[in-house]
Amino acid sequence: MSIFAATPPATASGALARLMRSDGRRISSLGSLLLMAPFFLLMGFVFVWPIVNLLAISVLEPQPTFDNYGRVLSNPVYALVLMRTLWIAVLVTGLTLLFSYPVAYAMTRAKGPTLVLITACVLLPFWSSVLVRTAAWAVLLQRNGLVNQGLQWFGLTSEPVRLLYTQGAVVVAMTHVLMPFMILPIYGALRNISPDYMRAAAVLGASRSRAFREVMLPLSLPGVLSGSILVFLTALGFFVTPALLGSPQEMMIATLVSQQIRETLDWPFAAALVGVLTLFVSLIAVIFSKAVRFDRLMGGRE
Amino acid sequence: MKADAPRVASGANITIDGLAKRFGQVTAVDHFSVDIAAGEFLALLGPSGSGKTTVLMSIAGFEFPTEGSIRIGGEDVTYTPANRRNLGMVFQKYTLFPHLSVLDNVAFPLKMRGVSKPERHKRAEAALATVRLAGYGSRMPNQLSGGQQQRVALARAIVYHPRVLLMDEPLSALDKNLREEMQLEIKRLHSELGITVVFVTHDQAEALTMANRVAVLKDGRIQQIGPAPELYERPANLFTAGFIGEMNFLPGRLAAAGKTPSIKLDAGPEWRLPAAALIDTPSPGQSVVATVRPERVSLGSEGAAGAIPVRVQDVVYAGAAVLLIGVADCGTELRARLSGVSEVADLRPGDMAHLVVPPEAVLLYAGAAAA
């Protein structure tokens, strides 16, 4: 009795009210839960559960060991695939950054029709199919394609060079495909820098290039980091471009996974490959989770 | 609530009893009790974080208190959802629905109550006329000025003749002239409608001008509640004394208690005061603080009885009066608002001045002055 007496009835109904009802500014806990339930069910069953299941297979089959992972890391053929994937991802990230920063910078400086032109050039590929763009590169780089024609016209080579189905083709096409993911975050970061900073730097005696180096560049680094991480992570697991433009002798991890599943039917080993990729990517994402605003990747609009 | 309800609706009384609201370890409101009479205009005044908004939100139903009860018109509404309390509310920002016309904004509460379209448009027009915006109904909110938008919000809050009108710093977004105009407008509406108003503000002048009673809050507790003159003339404690209007705080020690208590000021003189000056009941020897309003301080001649010698720090011309800022030997700063410009004409920073205070203008509190 004394316990109940110590709790005034108003408090009990208050607790109930807080659980069941909205107090105006905030939806009730129960309401929130109901609204979020479909989201959590979907992501739980169609995203988390299958991944966990796949990772489980990688360590449980054929026997519960880490042998599959041992094979990935110790077999020189597979280790080479991992290293190649890493190298291509780094290369693609570097190239996209090199190409994207000036474009993003030009976007912040441009006005009127020029801005519309640049934005259209950046966005059109972003909204057009990855397959269309990959097909375009297949056409450009084929034996009698425009690039080979150009090389011959300039006299750089007397007969067509093999361009398609090489690592070079993969790097160039992936750079092309992933550039919007670099430009948009950098543009977002640059656009949020008030022009007053540059004016202040100028008034304080900095030349334009100096002001850029000392003020603009450091302030835009978060955007550069977001873009780089995003491009790097996407490049690591990229499938379409390496599968269509790459050489079967020089596979990347995604094409190797596909081969293991579709041709060798070695599920546990493919699962281990996916496991290596997923764990590596998650690790990077966790390390940079504070610095990277993933929700800005669609153009950094606030 | 009927369409043909009399123009002057009577307000409802509000009884708040032992209200407390805690967010984890933080206590926003503690032991808050007040009886608000029907038709009264009560202002909740306090610095930010004093809990005034939490009290208002609890009355509105946007916060559920941890303890205590709220009764409106005798009915316990402590945990009633906001939309079933039938209150009118005006928010700090105008919160007009941007996608609805002015008329539809004002008619919104009637729509929620199932009033037919022609009827609610008629009544919304009438409410707009009450706030002197007749004919503005077809405009969109963004086509109105800030003051007009807040008047629309007011019309929306009163359109269904609620018995209680809650206002959460409704004028803080307006500039000074508009604010004064709106203060009068709200006062006029209050007397016209006879509605009970609870008004939150951090602006003490606003609270004193508008309200029948003002409740001063600090750290979630009521410091003092009373009509404006009482708050100004006889603050119940040092916080209220400092929060409402300008005040000088003179630390000292109580020399003698009794019918004519006397104090020895750190700044020099010993004062004999009427018994009414004692707000608290300190015992002799205890530290006390004597307070006096700057406008009650005047300039005396050297050697005048009870005069405090100060070194002039600044003389500030302020239109109707001159503000003299001096520092006593003990380091206490003293301000005097002097109406005669001529008497301070030759005072320069660094000069000595003697400030005199009539004993009946002094109030005495126990304790040390807060910085």
Add this chain to the structure above:
Amino acid sequence: MNPRLDYGRLFLNAYVYAVLAFVLVPIAIILPMAFSEPSYLTFPPQGFTLDWFSTYFGDSRWMAATWLSLRVATLTAILTAVIGTMATYAMVRGRRGFGSVFQVLLMGPIVIPHIAIAVSLYMFLSAMGLLGTMFGYVLAHTVLAMPFVVFTVAAALSRVDADLEAAAMSCGASRFTAFHQVTLPLILPNVASGGLFAFIISFDEPVVSFFLAGIRDKTLPRMMFDDIEQNLTPVIPAVAVILTLASVAIIFGTALLRHRAQRMQAIGREA
């Protein structure tokens, strides 16, 4: 004109235009090939024909793939918009108890490579017997598109003053009515543009479809993948022309929606 030539700026401009050319040229080259007569892809295009468009529209496999992709993308857009808006609304306006789990789940489909998602879903859906079914595609694409809808809606909700709903409730509206009459109309353009985004993600999704497709039920991207891999006929440029026109239309559509939404929300915030 500035009498002193600014070489730095000149160089920067030249560089930017070179990069833009790199971005545009491949697309600018493939599109005209749709009208070229030979059955292999050459540049410059030879002759003029609309045969490849009639091949595309006349081929039952291309048509079936296109219709499947359209249906999947439409359902994905609706499902993602509804589920995403519900969850985002609860997250932004509710008690943020599951905030970090929510965040992690949203990062997931962006960070985890699509190949990993595709392979795990292949296993999961084949166990469920949903491989190659429309329902399977819709589930998979909804997961992939979810983050983008949530970000769009969250940005919109943060621009809509929470006190607007409080005001509606003080006027007598229930929580649901307040959402339905006040908040939803204000964020609807963003919900729609999020849905359009989900539509595009689904319609253009090659990796998951690559693994989930059976022999018959191929999506359009899967058909294109096979065509590029095997023979690369001018049907691909013809499809590219159609897709590009559709994209341009959608870009304008979303830009318009976003413009309207922001104007409305800006008013809402000032008001």
